[in-house]
Amino acid sequence: MAFTLDPEVAKALEPMAVAMAEQTTCTQSEEQTMTESSASPPEGSVPPDDPQRHLTVARPNEDQSLPHFGLVGDTYTVLVTGDDTAGKYTLIDMHVPPGGGPPPHRHDFEEMFTVLDGEVELSFRGQQLVAKAGETVNVPANAPHGFRNASSEAVRLLCLCAPSGQEEFFAEVGQPVTSRTEPPPALDEAAQAAFITKSKALAPEYHTELLLP
Numbered sequence: 001m002a003f004t005l006d007p008e009v010a011k012a013l014e015p016m017a018v019a020m021a022e023q024t025t026c027t028q029s030e031e032q033t034m035t036e037s038s039a040s041p042p043e044g045s046v047p048p049d050d051p052q053r054h055l056t057v058a059r060p061n062e063d064q065s066l067p068h069f070g071l072v073g074d075t076y077t078v079l080v081t082g083d084d085t086a087g088k089y090t091l092i093d094m095h096v097p098p099g100g101g102p103p104p105h106r107h108d109f110e111e112m113f114t115v116l117d118g119e120v121e122l123s124f125r126g127q128q129l130v131a132k133a134g135e136t137v138n139v140p141a142n143a144p145h146g147f148r149n150a151s152s153e154a155v156r157l158l159c160l161c162a163p164s165g166q167e168e169f170f171a172e173v174g175q176p177v178t179s180r181t182e183p184p185p186a187l188d189e190a191a192q193a194a195f196i197t198k199s200k201a202l203a204p205e206y207h208t209e210l211l212l213p
Helices: 007-039 166-173 189-206
Strands: 068-071 074-082 090-096 105-107 110-118 119-124 127-132 136-141 145-148 157-163 176-177 209-210
Touching: 068 166, 074 166, 090 166, 105 145, 110 119, 110 127, 119 157, 157 166, 166 176, 189 209
Parallel strands: none
Antiparallel strands: 068 074, 068 176, 074 090, 090 157, 105 209, 110 136, 110 157, 119 127, 119 145
């Protein structure tokens, strides 16, 4: 049965209706806040250990089963992959013979070099510097850079890239070799042209730009 509320009564009930609506909204907001709070760990807390991840130990001087890739005359041994670090970084052991080193390039990830033996000439945004054994250089993401071994002795570097992915690029364009210091096979003119073409084509997939003439 339909009925009409007296206007005076309806007017008197308006404040009560508004208060009830505000209380309902407040209760819903509090419940949402409590739900979000219970779903998220406290700020600054450390996540629980992941037993599915394992310790990684690389012994490049002894373990010849590590992946070794030859390119641009150098030999790069992958010590720690993105699979080992949940994609956070990769670590590469670089053997650079006299005259070796990559051409100028840039990429959207950080790259850090620690010189273990010898010294290399580094180019960074057009400036030149020399990094010697015991020194570490960090190259910011997106900055043009390159390095070259201008000495008469082989150079050994540790290269850390964060996040990972560079090791996959090396696997795509490099030639597998059997040890940390084995040089890649020499390329004739046609093979060198094919290598450059392949590198240029794959570089964008790995967030890299080759600054070739």
